[in-house]
Amino acid sequence: MAPENVTHIPEFILLGFPASPELQALLFVIFLAVYVLTVTENLLIMVLIVTSPQLHRPMYFFLGHLAFLEACYISVTVPKLLVSLLGSNKSISFPGCMAQLYFFVALVCTECALLAVMALDRCLAICTPLHYPLAMSHRACRQLATGSWLLGFLTALLKVFFISQLSFCGPRVINHFFCDISPLLSLSCSQRRRAEVVDFISALLLLLIPLCVIIVSYTCIISTVLLIPKAQNRRKAFSTCASHLAVVSIFFSATLFMYARPSSIRAWDLNKLVSIIYTIITPMLNPFIYCLRNQEIKDTLLKVLCGRAALSRVAASDH
Template sequence: MMQKNDSHIHEFILLGFPTIMELQALLFVIFLIVYLLTVLENIVIITLIRRNHQLHKPMYFFLGHLSFLEAWYITITVPKLLINFLVKNKNISFTGCMVQLYFFIALVCTECVLLAVMAYDRYVAICHPLRYPVIMNHKVCMQLAVGSWLVGFLTSMLKVFFISQLSFCGPNVINHFYCDISPLLNLSCTEQLVAETVDFIFALLILFIPLFVIIISYMCIISTTLCTSMARNRKKAFSTCVSHLTVITIFFSATLFIYARPRCIPSLDLNKLISMIYTIVTPMLNPLIYCLRNQEVKDTLRKVLCDTGAVSRVSESLDQPKTTTIIFQLNLNPVSV
């Protein structure tokens, strides 16, 4: 695919966030902390789900996939941004740009489908609780998870194929901190109608079909929950959905603004700020949102921390040298004079 491209440009310059050197150093520290914190949060969630049998449920199975996705999601863009803060040469090769674009689009599309699958899981759990173990069995969960990844990576393959066939004659400066579709289309010097149309159609499909599934699922959830007579069950149903709805609102608001619009709109600095929401902010907040709003995750994390503390105390006591205390008793008999 790369060999067929007849572009005159063999590398691009990622403009990123051009500022004074001191501010770039500060931004480097901030983004580095955010990146490490995000990866650590998602690894903790994946570890909790895998090692605790009480979390071996469909909801947490999909949450584990989401955490795995977002750990890679932020790794696609932020490390290159961190390097560009430290070096003057902010170039990225044409092949490197296409690879970054491919994996980024694949993960975005996968997350769209995965969020819809999680909404469907909540619909079955709340609206059909008795049939939930049968409908959402392990085989079905595996098929839904694998299907989400396949849809994302196949959609990305088609998008990147058409974009890679364009010619780029110059300039080669991308006004972004990673290779994205809109900035690349704006740099093309050949007819881009086909690539633009393919991208726009797939963007609508991959965004609006999952969003439609999410809306229908939550309409049914709200209807069922409002018909529930017990206030305790109603509160529990809403509490399990609030965190998911929060993630959906943040993610889809940003992605719809960026991708579900005509490609002729130029890339502005506003695009970079909006892109930061779903590329950096959302992956960092999602683990916190799910943990803080989910009692089972909080209880499991608390139990793990307590067990770790207990093991640590036992280990310390075993490591201490054993001492034997010998008590001598001195008997003084009175002496008569």
């Protein structure tokens, strides 16, 4: 008998979004524009945070990590999608598929942990302002950020290890636009129960534990803010959390729908649409959400733009 961990097919076919050539060309233009916009705006947030001393605070330190994560996150899935939309080559090698799956899962898990850390940061800032500088020191922030990244990449290693041990004998068509866990499990011709259990339990823990931290943090925040006597101060306290709450709501709604449910109720076309929300739409919207709801980032961006405009005028007058 052949060993169970032998992979019999060298590559997969990513079905993506089958449509007429004209519609595929339109989708290519849309996804390319979204990709360029997303990477640009996240890089802009990173540059602002690094170069602006007034943003050198824990909240913006974690926001910088989130911006970097999402620039990487969308780069894992969209470039391959663009290649498949542009031409007829929809294949991806088995090692390439496992690599894409690994980095995608690692970044999803890291984002779950990072969003929980950001909620904890806001909770400490609002509920215990006197102890906040000590609790969120530079060292503590670095440790929390590093821990989030390590947790994400180690969890992904566990998931991908079990999936890579399965046998894939055919068909080799993945009804998705990237290598995701569920479509791969459905193509396995070997016993996949262990991989499914590991995937479901780890997904549940990686989603529910950060979500519980977020819920507890915001419960403490709300109870503290309601005790503030002045309405203006209450609004200011809530405004610092509104953008984070919006991002959390969009991200966790989509990921809970995708990964914390039994495989028997999956509908692949619906999965692809939901996947677009958290792999493409959310990374594009998050910088807008944080910037539009955050006066400090808007002020810093205006200063940078006005400063560059002034330098351009000076340079033009010299010539």
